[in-house]
Amino acid sequence: MSTPTAVVNVGADLFADAVEDQAVPVTRVDWRPPMEGTEADLAAVAADPLRRTANERALAAMLDVTATLVDVAPAAELLGLERGEFLHAGPPMTWDRASGPLRGALMGGAALEGLVEDPEAAVPLFESGSSVSLEPCHHRSAVGPMAGVVTPSMWMFVLEDAATGRRTYCSLNEGLGKVLRYGAYSPDVLIRLRWMGDVLGPLLQAAVRAQVDSGAGPVDVTGILTQMLQMGDEAHNRNRAGTLMLLRDLSPAMVLCSEGAGFDSADVAGSLRFIGGNDHFFLNLAMPACKLALDAARGIEGSTMVVAMARNGTDFGIQVAGTGDEWFTGPAQLADGLFLGDYGPDDANPDIGDSAITETAGIGGFAMATAPAIVRFVGGSVPDALATTRRMHEITLGENPRWSVPVLEFQGTPTGIDVTKVCRTGILPQINTGMAGKVAGVGQVGAGLVTPPAEIFPKALARLAARAVARTPS
């Protein structure tokens, strides 16, 4: 037999030393015990004969998707959302357990829909629950940033996978500061939302439809993501380049179709200014693009890949390719970051929003290396950003060949969070996030970094193990 040219040593260092003494190179694994009590489940899942190919399929299915922007229309029309039906971010939630920002956004949404005159008057409506209902965005093929509240009259982007025709949806981004998604519901918030419904939405609809019908075809959202990741955006907390590229792609159509759609040049200018002045406008396209990709991996028996991470301000939930639509939840955590003005940690609400779908798809915090500016939210450094992206490769199944990080020699972004690897290493997904005030109506108080509650991964692992064992003939 030939002499091994390399040894991977996991465990006692003295064996690695002994190999090095014999002049054979050793890669030393920095092994640490897995999350408490997960050993047996890890072994059961590792022994699952379906796992390996299921994960290969899940990753490939996800990477195969390209998202294009095919329409903009009201939620009532797209999702069949009816009066009194509210969508929200994260796993399922009830009013009694809802956090301040989610309550604030629901109250504002109720006023927007005319269920109440004054948002404050909506509280009894939600307390009784008789004429209103709450449902996660994710259950309707949608995602919503922060509170993620969607009401029937809100206009939404429609993203489509050209190969399969599958679609996902997301509302239009309102900007920063006092906005509904951060739980603010003051009159200016509602005025802005009404303008978005009356002007921005219909104008974008006309422009997007014209674009789809033109020779150029629909806006390639996945393609913009590819480019923006090389322009300093990580597509969660930094969407500047993406927003401007969207503007580049859509503004001619917005100008050309405005008259036919009944809008004057002031409406067009106002819309262009609104989009260009809102660095996060593209976030609401990045998110449904990520969901569109990840949804392709749902329902693959045996796969340990996470297909959704989402928070509602109270609970943090994940869904996994191999466990159907079940949510594994734990308490949402407080972000570590910087605060606006006089706000401090006591003012912040726990983590909220479906936007962690970006990290689930391998960007956002996972692509920190390509957006070093973001790491300063926690007083970090550029090396920290590089280290974060590299660390995420320890818990992911593969790399995205389309989305690459120049500073890491164009290595693909770490893609496909593997529940087993999270449990084995204890490394939690790194999420970049905005922070909402914990009191309804306050709005944004800061931005920072956060991780999921660790315990949801062993919960998902236990379910994967139970399914694997049940499937294996004894």
Next chain:
Amino acid sequence: MTSPGPTHVELRPGAYADSVTLLQVSRTVQGLDGVVAAQVAMATTLNIEVLTGMGFDVPAAATPNDLVVALRLDDADRLATALAGVDQALRDANRRESGPAQEAPPRTTGSAFRRTAGTSGHEAIALVSVPGASAFVEAMDALEAGQDVMVFSDNVPLEQEVALKRVAAEHGLLVMGPDCGTAVVGGLGLGFANTVSPGPVGIVAASGTGCQQVLALLDHAGVGVSSALGVGGRDLSAEVRGLATREAMRRLDEDPSVELIVLVSKPPAEDVAAEVEEYAGTLATPVEYALLGPGRPDLTAATESVLRRLGREVPAWPVSGSAPAGAGAVRGLFVGGTLASEARLITELVAGTQGGHTFVDFGDDEYTAGRAHPMIDPSIRLEHLARAAADPATGVLLLDVVLGHGAEPDPAASLAPALAGIGKPVVVAVVGTDADPQGLAGQVRALADAGAEVHLSNAGATRRAIELAGGHQ
């Protein structure tokens, strides 16, 4: 949120920093002595709202391209130092240490193989010695990377061993272990392994120290070993059915330098033995069995058979020093499990089960939970050695010392002083080769100088101990 105090608001047209930097600058300035509140920001509409909310008056002329420095101080005299602090914070924010980002080590075996993929080819191997409950997942990573694996870890559940070896068999990969202490793969020693010259023998071993005994004896006889592949003590059980043994035999059969395959094991279950023998019959290379058990040749005798089959001369196995006779029982204190079993078997054969002779394996699970193997950490055996020596029922002390890679760097350094003046006859089997890192000759000399009688053959040492204790020989 606001408190009274002198405020200072200034615009710096043309100065720009991104919002993240400025949030950080603001935080730094807020921490300065004398600063009650501070906000350094671009004068965007949102930021002007925030500043107004904090009680600052922002000049109407401010545009989003102006930098606003807004400070509330506890004393107007503090302004100069506070502004100096703002300037410093702005400078610092743009000048950070950006040393080379060192890549953190991999955290899983899979990650390690992913990183080395392409550079290591198919000649890499994984060596797993994490706690038994976690060994399976690490070993599976190696198999999934298409690589062989040696699992040193013990306490791996039997069904996991079977699962691991089935996956390996499907892919033509070799799983050495679990509980595999010794391997020599193409000359590279893994785990506890002796340094031997390449040669015509290929070993398949279900026993670590048994394999090391054969390696040491062959080395003394001048016969080299191409590879010694461990398979773990349970490989020939009715459950595992020799899955790794077959793969190891197949590998050795493919190796043109191997003239004789030697299988070192406890006697397998009868049907498993038949299966293995049937498989051996399909190989081009002959197979010699060294199956240690009641009524079977000991390891030394088996090695002698190997030598004869190769047409080599059987040497006299070396002995150094001479121990006096002692009255009482043999107390065998071992670090090698197979060596302890061999000593017990030989004693039962020679002296029967009477006589109160005892053989303890300090490498057994009951002694290693929460501590290193006694081949690495001698302390537990040294404690028992002192106790056994003080026991009036003890006639002769029988020990083993196992050399090689992985074992403690100088076992005699702690054992020889413990033996000097111990007051009982001591017989030691030192299993090793001259090329081992510890050096066989030096270890033997140190122990002999301390009064012990030192053998290379464990069987020889055992027979001598029984003889000294007054048993039959």
